Amino acid sequence: MFKKTPLAAGIAAVATIIFAGGCAVADAGKSGKVDYTAMTPHELAEYLIFEANGGGFNLAQEMQEGGTARERMQQDELQKACSIIGDGKPDAETLAAVRQAATESITYPEGGIQLGDWERGRVLAWSGFGYRVGHNYDDHNVREVGGTCYNCHQFATDRVGGNVGPSLTGYGKTRGTSEPILKYVYDMIYNPHTYFPCTHMPRFGSSGFLDEQSIADIMAYMFDPESPVNE
Amino acid sequence: MFRKALVALPVALALGATAHAEKAPEEVLQGLIDSIDSRYLTQSEMNIMMMPDNPALWVGMDGEDLFHTARGPNNVSMEACDFGKGPGVLEGAYVEMPRYFEDTGRVMDLETRIVHCMTEVQGFAADDPAVRQRHGSGSDHMKIQTYIAMQSNGMEWNNPLDHPLEKAMRDAGQVLFARRAGMSDFNCYACHGQSGKQVRASVLPNANVPEEWTKAISWPAHRVGHDNVRSSQHRVRGCYYQMRQPGMLAGSDASIALISYWTDMARGQPAILPDMKR
Numbered sequence: 001m002f003k004k005t006p007l008a009a010g011i012a013a014v015a016t017i018i019f020a021g022g023c024a025v026a027d028a029g030k031s032g033k034v035d036y037t038a039m040t041p042h043e044l045a046e047y048l049i050f051e052a053n054g055g056g057f058n059l060a061q062e063m064q065e066g067g068t069a070r071e072r073m074q075q076d077e078l079q080k081a082c083s084i085i086g087d088g089k090p091d092a093e094t095l096a097a098v099r100q101a102a103t104e105s106i107t108y109p110e111g112g113i114q115l116g117d118w119e120r121g122r123v124l125a126w127s128g129f130g131y132r133v134g135h136n137y138d139d140h141n142v143r144e145v146g147g148t149c150y151n152c153h154q155f156a157t158d159r160v161g162g163n164v165g166p167s168l169t170g171y172g173k174t175r176g177t178s179e180p181i182l183k184y185v186y187d188m189i190y191n192p193h194t195y196f197p198c199t200h201m202p203r204f205g206s207s208g209f210l211d212e213q214s215i216a217d218i219m220a221y222m223f224d225p226e227s228p229v230n231e
Numbered sequence: 232m233f234r235k236a237l238v239a240l241p242v243a244l245a246l247g248a249t250a251h252a253e254k255a256p257e258e259v260l261q262g263l264i265d266s267i268d269s270r271y272l273t274q275s276e277m278n279i280m281m282m283p284d285n286p287a288l289w290v291g292m293d294g295e296d297l298f299h300t301a302r303g304p305n306n307v308s309m310e311a312c313d314f315g316k317g318p319g320v321l322e323g324a325y326v327e328m329p330r331y332f333e334d335t336g337r338v339m340d341l342e343t344r345i346v347h348c349m350t351e352v353q354g355f356a357a358d359d360p361a362v363r364q365r366h367g368s369g370s371d372h373m374k375i376q377t378y379i380a381m382q383s384n385g386m387e388w389n390n391p392l393d394h395p396l397e398k399a400m401r402d403a404g405q406v407l408f409a410r411r412a413g414m415s416d417f418n419c420y421a422c423h424g425q426s427g428k429q430v431r432a433s434v435l436p437n438a439n440v441p442e443e444w445t446k447a448i449s450w451p452a453h454r455v456g457h458d459n460v461r462s463s464q465h466r467v468r469g470c471y472y473q474m475r476q477p478g479m480l481a482g483s484d485a486s487i488a489l490i491s492y493w494t495d496m497a498r499g500q501p502a503i504l505p506d507m508k509r
Contacts, residue, residue: 036396036399036400036403036484037395037396037398037399039399041399041402041403041405041406042406044399044400044402044403044406044488045403045404045406045407045410045485045488048403048407048483048484048485048488049407049485052483052484052485053483053484055480055483055485056479056480056483056484056485056486057471057476057477057478057479057480057483057485058477058478058480059477061477061478065414069477069478072412072413072414072475072476072477073412073413073476073477074412075410075411075412078411078416079410079411079412079416080411082411082416083406083409083410083411083418084409085405085406085408085409086409087409087420087424131414131415131475132472132473132475133472133475133476133477133478134468134471134472134477134478134479135468135472135478136472148415150431151430151431152430160431160432161431162428162429162430162431163428163429164421164422164425164428164429164430164435200416200417200420200421202414202415202416202417203416207414207415207416208414209414209415
């Protein structure tokens, strides 16, 4: 269910509108012969991204994960379901579907959830590098992908973190390292929609943003008694 | 600092003669700070203090010269260009953009309209550096944009939505604002849906609070961290970059739709032009 929708369907829908409204648009100028006013806002937004004058983005650029920018701009089911004008939540049924799909997307390491190297985890938690494209492309061969965690969370207080998400200062010290809490944090990093459907936090595991080792190291930064997070 | 202040005074006086706003940009900002409790508006005392010496004021002065000088293969000044209120009329023009232009049949933002003026009226080739170079305080674009925008300082954002295309673009921009995509699943609300939130050390503006949002969209602004004056299109590019979404093309209808919506979100609030940002 939660796969990329073939773009063809969207284009076909837009094309229908173009031909249906084609006559009344002699003055559309450089926007082409397409009548923007005959489309719904959603149809027009999709048209402006993917079609208008070759697309509103640099769609041909190759992405670090493979494929092109065109594919990265296509929404999967979760992204569609959680794109709500005004930033509200979808209906309960949709939220339940988002939650279930998120739960099903999570895979666990062979041998169970392990804590890795907190020192590397600290570097990754701080790093905002990875998967940025466009005018200043992140070359993953030059530097490893970070977790961007400090953007939104506070960890060890020697550095300033954001507060879009909750503070994680002293996390391991206050929560301990039982199996359920390790699973909870692993799940939250891997796909937080399993607990908070339509959260703004990225799906670092499901999206492929972070690999197994990086997740283990970032978790070590949160839980290891030696980590400055738990001073 | 002292030397700068000495230079700033005559600059402010000179600009005062052409800019019609009654308040200086820092006074417009102060009015907003007085009207609402906002961590975003007050986050940098240093920037607020430096606003009378905003380097963007000099960039705007250079823009005044460029605007009124006959240039390009056709040897005409930009006074022949219509920014929505008739040829050469700049007072209040920018706070009413993006808007629909009859001569192109398009809704255009300021940057796109300047490109149109340079290529169609002044006759510059599209790949001429004057047209192509969009970023940096030294670019013709930033100088001219800043000058034009300053003629709307203190005026209320009021982009027209009377034409069906203006309405369609604004509504599509609203969808784009909420549209999640890319490696991080972000949309604009990820950063701009709540008040008092910060990413690392930066307090973020809330798009739902017009008193905050007017400062957020008050471009051109001197970005202290970049040591350059930056544009709306530069901000859009930066946001998509951080969202891990592809590069939005400056002047694309997608970018203009987004800017139409974000301007609408600040409607009725006074513009701070030029602004100074972290």
